[in-house]
Amino acid sequence: MSSVDVLDWIQSTPASHWISKSNHLLIAGFQVIHVMGFILLLASLVLISLRLLGLIFTQQTVPQVAKDATRLLWVGFAMAVGSGILMFIGSPKHYFYNPAFDVKMLLLLLAVIVQALFFGRVAATEMQKPWLARTAVALSLVLWFAVSMAGRAIGFV
Amino acid sequence: MPTIAAIADAIEATTVGTAIAESRYTFPIIEGTHLIALSVSVGLIFLTDLRLLGLILRHVPVARVLHGLRPYVLSGFALVFVSGGLLFWAEAATVIKSPAWIFKFAFIGLAGLNALYFEFVIARRPGALAVVPVLPRGVKYAGLASLTIWTLVIICGRLIAYLPNWS
Numbered sequence: 001m002s003s004v005d006v007l008d009w010i011q012s013t014p015a016s017h018w019i020s021k022s023n024h025l026l027i028a029g030f031q032v033i034h035v036m037g038f039i040l041l042l043a044s045l046v047l048i049s050l051r052l053l054g055l056i057f058t059q060q061t062v063p064q065v066a067k068d069a070t071r072l073l074w075v076g077f078a079m080a081v082g083s084g085i086l087m088f089i090g091s092p093k094h095y096f097y098n099p100a101f102d103v104k105m106l107l108l109l110l111a112v113i114v115q116a117l118f119f120g121r122v123a124a125t126e127m128q129k130p131w132l133a134r135t136a137v138a139l140s141l142v143l144w145f146a147v148s149m150a151g152r153a154i155g156f157v
Numbered sequence: 158m159p160t161i162a163a164i165a166d167a168i169e170a171t172t173v174g175t176a177i178a179e180s181r182y183t184f185p186i187i188e189g190t191h192l193i194a195l196s197v198s199v200g201l202i203f204l205t206d207l208r209l210l211g212l213i214l215r216h217v218p219v220a221r222v223l224h225g226l227r228p229y230v231l232s233g234f235a236l237v238f239v240s241g242g243l244l245f246w247a248e249a250a251t252v253i254k255s256p257a258w259i260f261k262f263a264f265i266g267l268a269g270l271n272a273l274y275f276e277f278v279i280a281r282r283p284g285a286l287a288v289v290p291v292l293p294r295g296v297k298y299a300g301l302a303s304l305t306i307w308t309l310v311i312i313c314g315r316l317i318a319y320l321p322n323w324s
Contacts, residue, residue, distance in 0.1 A: 028319040032312050034191070042193070043200025046229070056225040057217050068213040073202070145193055152189040153283065156181075 003096070019090030027090065030083040037079025038148060044073035044157040045144060048123050050134040063134075066123035073115075100157040104150035110145035165249035177247035184247060191240040198233030199307050201226045206307075209300025211292060220286040257320045261299070261313035268306040275299040 010016055019026065050056045051065040088095050095101045114136075121126050122136040168174055176181050207213045208222045245252065252258045279295045280286055286296070 024319060028316055031319075032315045033322060035315055036308070038192075038315070039196045039200045040203065042196035043204055045199055046201065047204055047226075050225075050229065057214075057221060059221075060217055064216060065214065072213065073208075101257070148193055149186070149189040152192060153185050156185040 006098055007092045010089060013089070016089050016092070019086060027087065030087050030090075033083040034080050034087070037076045037081075037083065038151075040076030041073050041080060042076075042144060044069040044076065045140060048073075048119075049137040049141060052123060052128070052137050062128065063124050063125055063126060070120065070123065077112075090145070095154070098154055098157055100150055100153035104147060104154065107143060107147045107150055111140070111147050114139055114143055161253065162250065165253050168246060168249040169251075171246070173243075174246045177243055178315045182185070184244075187240050187243050188242075191237060191244060194233050194236035194240060195311075197200040198230050198237055199311065201230050201233070202307055203304060204229075206304040209292065209296050210304075211297070218286070218288045219292065223286070251321070254322045255320055256323050257313045257316035259318070261310055264306050264310045264313060268303065268310060270301065271300055271302050271306060275303070 047056075048062075048066045049068045051058075051060075052061055065084050119136045119140045122132055169178070177187065204213065205222055205226060208215075208217070208219060214222060275296075279299050282293070282295065285293055
C-alpha cells in the first residue's frame with residue numbers, strides 16, 4: 001500500500017468528508033485550538049527553561065517548578081496534536097505534499113524525542129550540572145521554535 | 158470611513174509595506190516571530206493567571222510569580238508589537254476591514270485595563286498577594302478575567318484570515 005493509497009483512504013472516510021465539507025469556521029476553530037495548545041506548550045517550556053537557568057523561582061527546586069509546568073506542556077501538546085490530526089484528516093493531500101509540512105513533522109519528531117528523553121529527565125533531577133541544563137534548554141527551545149516556524153510556513157509554500 | 162481606509166491604503170503602499178508584503182520569506186518569518194513572541198508573553202500571562210486561580214505552582218508565592226515573570230512578559234510583548242506593527246504595515250488596508258481585527262484590538266485594550274486595575278487596585282489591597290494557599294476572591298476574578306480576555310484576543314487574531322469583512 002503506497003502513501004497515495006493511504007491518503008486516498010483517509011480522504012474517503014466520513015470524518016474527512018464531514019470536515020472538508022463543513023463551514024470554514026470549523027477549520028478556523030481547529031486552528032484556534034492548535035494555536036492555544038502551542039502557546040501553552042511553549043510558555044510552559046519557557047517557564048521550566050527559566051528555572052533551569054536559575055533566572056526565576058530559585059527558592060523552589062527545579063522539579064518543584066517543572067512538575068505542574070510539564071503537565072501543562074503535554075496538555076498543550078495534546079491540544080495541538082489533536083486539532084492538527086483533525087485538520088490533516090480534512091485535507092490529507094494538501095498537507096502531505098507540502099514541503100513545509102514534511103519539515104515540520106521531522107522537527108516535531110525530534111522535538112518530542114528531546115522533550116521526553118532529555119529535557120524532561122533533566123527537569124526532573126534535583127541537582128543538575130549547569131552545562132546539562134543549558135544544553136537541554138537550548139536544544140528544546142530551538143527545536144520547538146523551529147516547529148512553529150515550519151508550521152507557519154505551511155500556509156505560504 | 159473613507160479617511161481611515163485612505164490612511165490604511167497609504168500605509169500599505171509605502172516602500173516598507175510593499176517590500177514586506179511582496180517578499181517570499183519576510184512575511185511568513187515575521188508572522189512566525191509574532192507567534193513565538195506571543196507564546197512567551199501571552200503564554201506566561203496565562204500561566205500567571207492559572208497561578209492566581211490557584212491551579213498551578215501553588216508553592217511559589219504569587220508576588221514572586223508576578224515579579225519574576227514580568228521582564229520576560231514585557232520583552233515578549235516588545236517583540237509582539239514590533240512584528241505585529243510590521244504585519245500591519247504590509248496589509249493595513251486588508252485587515253482593518255475584518256471585524257476580527259477590530260475586536261482583537263478592543264480586547265487588547267480591555268486586557269490592558271484589566272492588568273492596570275489588578276496592578277494598582279486589587280494587588281494593593283492589604284493581604285492580596287499574601288503567602289497563602291487560597292487567594293482572595295478579587296485576585297482570582299482578575300486571573301479569570303485575564304485568561305478569558307487574552308483567549309478572546311488569540312481567537313480574534315486567528316480569525317482575521319477567516320473573517321475578512323463584515324458581510
